[in-house]
Amino acid sequence: MRILISGASIAGPVLAYWLARHNFSVTVVERAAAPRKTGGHAVDLFRPAMDISEKMGVLARIEARTTGTSRLALVPEGGRPVRVDLSTIFGAASDRHAEIMRDDLSEIYYEAARDDVEYLFGDSITAISPDGDVRFERAAPRRFDVIVGADGLHSTVRRLVFGDETRFSTSTGAYLAVLTLPDMTGVDGELRIHVGVGRTAGMYRAQHLGDARALFLFRSEHPLDYHHHDVPRQKELLRAAFTGVNPEVQHWLDALDGTGPFYFDSITQLRMDTWSRGRVTLVGDAGYCPGPAVGGSTSLAVVGAYVLAGELARAGGDPERAFPAYERAMAEHVRGSHAVGLSAAKTLIPASRLGVRGLAQGTRLLSALPPGLGRVFLRLTTKSARFHNSMTVDDYPSPPRQRSTA
Incomplete structure (x- = not known):
């Protein structure tokens, strides 16, 4: 059975790994010319995604590449920095957690299955027929039994099969930008937030x-006018949003004049009645993005990929049986991620001075509490981490890996 996956970031390689383990023939098409190195931001993996990664045999590599960020320094506008041990925060909400750069995680997942999967880099899907005939920008047309869109928030597969993105996207009113800065000495292990x-x-x-x-989050009263490929316009909007900010953040913004990696997008949630149509389905941000940087989308994508592969194997490759089971298994996880994403966005980007003071005072209280009381306090307040740590999935046994004797 031949399965095509569009996208080689996180969900795509994880899905490819498990489909190959279930003895499906897998092809992954990726627009980038090589495995992506985009200077992305750090992402969190919570217990379910860590467990899946351990089954893949890559947990040790993930733990070796964690960011090592151990301290938080929160600086409210016009106030003094408040410092707290980050291990206290994550240790209270999750007993198994890793923070890792997105590029590093993508590379680890890609390398886990690259010898068992066909990759088509520098190409993209242009058309999909109901019978599974797929046309590409460069490669010759092929027919597949199942096509999966794992190509992110601005998914090509979703657009071709389900329609324009605006039909399914819900803006939170917030925006995210990530900027790569030159070597910043003296900041090892500290996350500094203004x-x-x-x-x-x-x-x-x-x-x-x-x-x-440098990571920037901000709100706008009105939708911003830009295209997601128009980088000069995005930089202009980011500068405008942080006009009059303190000198330290302005120093970070000065790097916008360089040519380093840069990311900018709205913090948008994807809400669809179904992620599947015929022999096509969606996984990760392409189908149910809970909001970049706020909704635990990376852990959700890893879990979704594992579940989809498992349900296809359980159904013998029949999408009519596998896709509804996949959607049922993921429905509660997706709803919860959407809810905590909205809540996290409100907390991380306060709408009033009272909200800024509340965030600072909560951090100050945490820094002053004994470790035991701090953990109790955090168990009551870290809703997002607690939710993503508690997601449960079925175990989908796979056949023993077949090793080549050639």
């Missing part, structure tokens, strides 16, 4: 990287 009304900016450096990342 919080003001309607805008938040943070900077950190992964322990194994020679550069740093």
Whole structure:
């Protein structure tokens, strides 16, 4: 049985790995010319995704590439920094967690299955027929039994099969930008965040990287006018949103004049009645994005990929049986991720001075509490981490890996 996956970031390679383990013939098509190195931001993996990664045999590599960020310094506008141990925060909400750069995680998942999967880099799908005939920009047409869109928030597969993105996207009113900065000495292990009304900016450096990342979150009363490929316009909007900010954040913004990797997009949720049509389905952000940077989308994508592969194997490759089972298994996880994504966006980007003070005071209280009381306090307040740590999935046994004797 031949399965085509569009997208080689997170969900695509994880899905490819498990489909190959279930003895399906897998092809992955990716628009980028090689495995992506886009200077992306750090992402979180919680217990279910960590468990799946362990089954894939890549957990040790993930743990070796964690960012090493251990301290948070929160600076409210006009106030003094408040510092807290990040291990206290994540340890209270999740007993198994890793923060890793998105590029590193994508590379690890890609390498886990690259010898068992066909990759078509530098290409993209242009048409999909109900019978499974697929046309590409470069490769010759082929027929597949199942086609999966794992190609992110602006999914080509979703557009071709389900229609324009605007039919399914719900904006939170917030925007996200990630900027790669030159080497920032003296910041190892610390996430430094400046919080003001309607805008938040943070900077950190992964322990194994020679550069740093600045992350910007902000709200706009009206939808911003830009195209997701128009980088100069995106940089202009980011500068405008942080006009008058403190000198440290302005120093980070000065790197916009360079040519380093840059990401900008709205924090948008995808809400669809179904992620499947005929022999086509969607996984990860392409089908149910809970909001970049706020909704635990990486862990959700890993879980979704594992479940989809497992349900296809359980159904003997029959999409009419597998896709509804996949959607039933993921429905509660997706609803919960959407809810905590909206809540996290409100917390991370306060809408008032009262919200800024509340965030600072909560952090200050946490820094002053004994470790035991701090963990109790966090168990009551870290809704997003607790939710993604508690997701459960079926176990989908796969046949023993067949090793080549050639």
